[in-house]
Amino acid sequence: MRAIWNGxxxxxxxxxxxxxxxxxxxxxAVRWDELERSDRRSVCPWKGEARYWSVSGAGRAGEAVGWEYPEPTSAARQIAGHVAFWRGVEIRARPWTDRSGTSRSCAPRSSTAPSSGPPRSRTPRA
Structure with a gap:
């Protein structure tokens, strides 16, 4: 899979x-040089506290396009430190070559309107 933002x-x-x-x-798998930490955080009742990432130098359009759970609850430990994307980032299958040598790709899946984004997140009170 690939996460692509404006190419x-x-x-x-x-x-x-x-x-x-x-x-x-x-x-x-994340190209950290393309991202910068955001001040935004949210809390999911079953995954824990999410921290967000923005596209470096992209301004408002690239704000908080990715999130991670650096220390998730035990129920979500499989995603510790992993990053998911939304807000204009397209999630696409990586191209592959079939037995005939033809390059193939699955249809792209856009995350511009995710069904859940960071699911049921809420901003913690200060």
Missing amino acids: TVLAESDETVVVEGNHYFPPD
């Missing part, structure tokens, strides 16, 4: 973890 690949992996329809990319 820039933000993450790429064949080993994403899918939770509530969102592909979570492992930390070593």
